[in-house]
Amino acid sequence: MDGASGGALADQNSQLITCIDELRTKRTAIDEQLDQEEQEKAKVQSDLQVLSKRLATLNESIARKLAARNDYDKTIQETEAAYLKILESSQTLLTVLKRESMGLERKSTGPGAV
Known part of the structure; x- marks a missing residue:
């Protein structure tokens, strides 16, 4: 291997390491986002x-x-239905009572009364 090839290989190696580091950085960022979202998910649940x-x-x-x-x-x-029946019965009773009372008055004040 000559010097130019060795230099190119070293440059490529350096670029590969840089790319791998960038991928790891991006993976770490995604991992942090996943942690945050999983915490939020747990809270929402x-x-x-x-x-x-x-x-x-x-x-x-x-x-x-x-x-x-x-x-x-x-x-x-x-x-309310029972109360209405009571009112109707009271009215009927009052009507009957008035009629009977008038009948008793007629008997007591009619002919032959003392």
């Missing part, structure tokens, strides 16, 4: 679990409260 549990809790609470509200609606409707 943790947040997602917390939010999923909260969503499940809210759904259960909403279901219980909807059932309770429906029970209140049913009780209110039944109570």
Whole structure:
């Protein structure tokens, strides 16, 4: 090997080492990005679990409260219906009482009354 070939070989060797170093630097940068993204992914997964549990809790609470509200609606409707029947019965009773009272008055003030 002559001096020119040796110099070219040394130059190529130097360039190869430089290229390999650049590739390692780029790999290290990618590795750091991967670490950051995996940390972010873990945080997002943790947040997602917390939010999923909260969503499940809210759904259960909403279901219980909807059932309770429906029970209140049913009780209110039944109570109002019963109350209306009581009002109707009271009105009927009042009408009958007035009629009977008038009948008793006629008997007590009619002919032959003392």
